[in-house]
Amino acid sequence: MTRLRLAVPTLVSLFAALVFGVLLLLVVGAPPFEALSLLVEGSFGSASKISATLLAWSPLLLASAGLVITFAAGLWNIGVEGQVIMGAIAASWVARVVPGPGWVVVPGTILAGAIGGAVWALLAGFLKTHGGVHEIFGGLGLDFVAAGIATYLVIGPWKRAGVASTSGTDIFRQEAWMPEFQAFGVGWPVVPVLLGLASVALVWVLLRGTLFGLRLKSVGNNSYSSFLLGIPTNRYLLGAFALGGALAGIAGTVQVTAFHHKLVPAISGGYGFLAILVVLLAGFSAALVAPIALFFVAISVGSTQLDLRLGLDSAFGGVLQGVIVLFVMFGGAFAARRASWSRSTQEEP
Amino acid sequence: MVPIDPRGALIVEATFNSIIAAAAPLIIASMGETITEKSGVINLSLEGSIRLSAMTAFAVAFWVGNALAGFAVAAIVGALIAAIIAYSSIGLKLNQIAVGFVLTLLAIDLASFLGDSFVGERGPRVPPLPIPFLSDIPFIGKVLFDHNLVVYASYVAIGATWWFFYRTKPGLTLQGIGERPEAAFARGIAVNELRFWYTVLGGAMVGIAGAAYSLDVKLGWRETLTLNLGWIALAMVIFGGWHPLRVAFGAYLFGALQVLAFQLQDVFPGVSQVLPIAPFPLMILALVFVYSPWFRQLGSKFPRMRNLLGSEAPAAIGTVFERE
Secondary structure, three states: OHHHHHHHHHHHHHHHHHHHHHHHHHOOOOHHHHHHHHHHHHHHHHHHHHHHHHHHHHHHHHHHHHHHHHHHHOOOOOOOOHHHHHHHHHHHHHHHOOOOOOOHHHHHHHHHHHHHHHHHHHHHHHHHHHOOOHHHHHHHHHHHHHHHHHHHHHOOOOOOOOOOOOOOOOOHHHHOOOOOEEEOOOOEEEHHHHHHHHHHHHHHHHHHHHHHHHHHHHHHHHHHHHHHEEEEHHHHHHHHHHHHHOOOOOOOHHHHHHHHHOOOOOOOOOHHHHHHHHHHHHHOOOHHHHHHHHHHHHHHHHHHHHHHHHHHOEEEEHHHHHHHHHHHHHHHHHHHHHHHHHHHHHHOO | OOOOHHHHHHHHHHHHHHHHHHHHHHHHHHHHHHHHHOOOOOOHHHHHHHHHHHHHHHHHHHHHHOHHHHHHHHHHHHHHHHHHHHHHHHHOOOOOOHHHHHHHHHHHHHHHHHHHOHHHHHHHOOOOOOOOOOOOOOOHHHHOOOOOOHHHHHHHHHHHHHHHHHHHHHHHHHHHHHHHHHHHHHHHOOOOHHHHHHHHHHHHHHHHHHHHHHHOOOOOOOOOOOOOOHHHHHHHHHOHHHHHHHHHHHHHHHHHHHHHHHHHHOOOOHHHHHHHHHHHHHHHHHHHHHHOHHHHHHHHHHHHHHHHOOOOOOOOOOOOOOOO
C-alpha cells in the first residue's frame, strides 16, 4: 500500500521531468522527439551500443553499491569521486609494473583498485573520526587532491614517451585488459558487469542479513545511542568507509582496464558523483540501484548521440538526470506533506 | 626581497594589483556563503550556481550589450537556486545537502547545455574605474584603488559583512538563528523566514561572483571558465572559520597562489595544473589544526581575539528548525 502511494507521485514527477526536458529542447530549437529517440537509439540501438551501455553501467553499479553502504552509516561520502580516481591510479600502477599473464595481472588490478579506493576513503574517515573534519569537506578536498595526483602522473612520471600531454599515459599491455567475450560481432564486458552486479548483491545481503549491517544501520540512524548501547561507533564508520571506498576503487579499475586501457586525467568519468544521484533516487536501497543505474547510464551514453547527430551539447543527459532526481525528491516531499495535512484535517473535526 | 630599483617596485605593485583583482569574485562568493551558513543553512550548490550565473550573465550582457544587465540577471539566477534550496529544506523538510548536491550537478550541466552557442563569443566587459585621488597614492593607490567596480564591491562585501555580523542588532539575530534557533524563536524571531532570506541574499552574491568571472576576470563563456571557484569558495568559508576577515584572508592567499602559478608557468610547466588544488589540502589542514586542543586554548588566552580565532561552525548549521 505504501509502495503504491509512493509510486503515483514518482510517476508524476518522472513525467514532469520529461516535460521539462522537452521544453528545454524547444528552447534551444532542437526537435524534442527526435532528440529523445536518439537517447534510446544511442544507448540500446545496436549490439555495440548495448555493449557500451553495459560497460558504463558497471562502474556506476560499483560506486553506487559502495555509497549505499556509506549512506547506511549516515555518511555523506562526497569523496567517492576521489576514491574512484585512486582506485584507477592503483590499478594503473599494477597494470604497468606487474608482469605475467592475464590471470595474474587482472585480479591484481582489481585488488589494487579496491585497496586504493579503501585507503583514500579511510583517509576521509580518519579525518572525520580523529580530526574533526566533516566527511563532506574532507571528502571533497580529497577528490581534488586525487584528481591533482592523476593529472600529475599523466603529465609527469607516467607521461607517454616523448610527449607530455593530458591525453593520457601509454596504453597498457593487453594482458592487463579486462577480458571481453565476443558474440554478435562485438566484445561484451562480462567481467565488469559481473563485478558490478556482485557488488550490489553483496551490499544487499550485508545490510539485510548480517549483524554488521544491522549495527551499521543503527549507527547511521542514531550514532550517539548506538555508542551508548556499546557499538564501537568509530570502528563501524571506518568499516563503512573502507568497504564503500573499496567498491568505488574497483569502479576505477574498470575505468582503466576495461574502458580507457590507460590512465587519463578525468578517469572517473564523473561516475562517483553520478552514483550519488542514483542512490538518492533509489532512496538508499540496494535493490533499486541496479535498474536506476542502468536507466541513468543509458541517458549518459545515449546523450553523446545528441552531440554527433544534432549538434547539441551532450550535457543534456546530465540535465535530464538532475531534473529527474530533483523532481522525484520534490514529488515525494509534496505527497508526504499532503498526507500529513489530510491526516491533521481528519483529526480536527 | 625589498625591491630597490624602480622596475622591481613596479613588478611588485602589478603583482599585488593582480592578486587583489583575482581574489575579488572569490571574496564576493565566499562572503555570500558565509552569510548563508551563519544563518544555519548550507548552500552546497555554489559550483553549479556560479557556472549557471556566469553563463546567463554572459548571455544577457551579450544580447543587451550591457554588462550591468548581466550582473542583475546573474544575481537573480543565484538567488533562485538558493531559494529552491531554502524552500525545499524549510518548507518541504528535504535534506539540504542532497538538494544542494543535485542542484550543483544540474546547474553545471544546464550551463554547458544552454551556453553551448556562446562559447568563443566576445561580450561587453566591466570598464576600469580608478578612484580619483586615492589611486594617486604611491603603491597603495595602484594596488587597491586602480580597479573596477567588481573589485570595489569585494571590499564593500568584506567590510559590510563584518560590520553587519559584529556591530548591528540584525547581525546578532542572524548569528542567533544559526547558533540557537530555539532561543531566537522564543524571543519572537521568525527563524525560518529569516533563514530563507539570508540564503537568498547569499545566493544573489554568489550569482554576482559568477557574473564577475564571465564579464571581468576571464571575459566570455566556456565550461571550464570558473575553475572550481564554487568549491573553492565553500572551502574558504570553512578555512576562514565563518569569520569574514579570515575568509577574506584565505581568498587573498588563494589569489596570491593563482597569480604565482601563472607567473611560474614557464619555469615549472606542471605548476598551473597542480596549484589550483592547493586550497583543498590547505582547508583540510586548517580544519585539523583548529580542531587541535592547542588552537582551542588560543581563544581563551587572547579574549579580545576570540571572535577572530573562533572556528566552530554555527551550532545549528544544516539542521531544520521546527517549532514543537
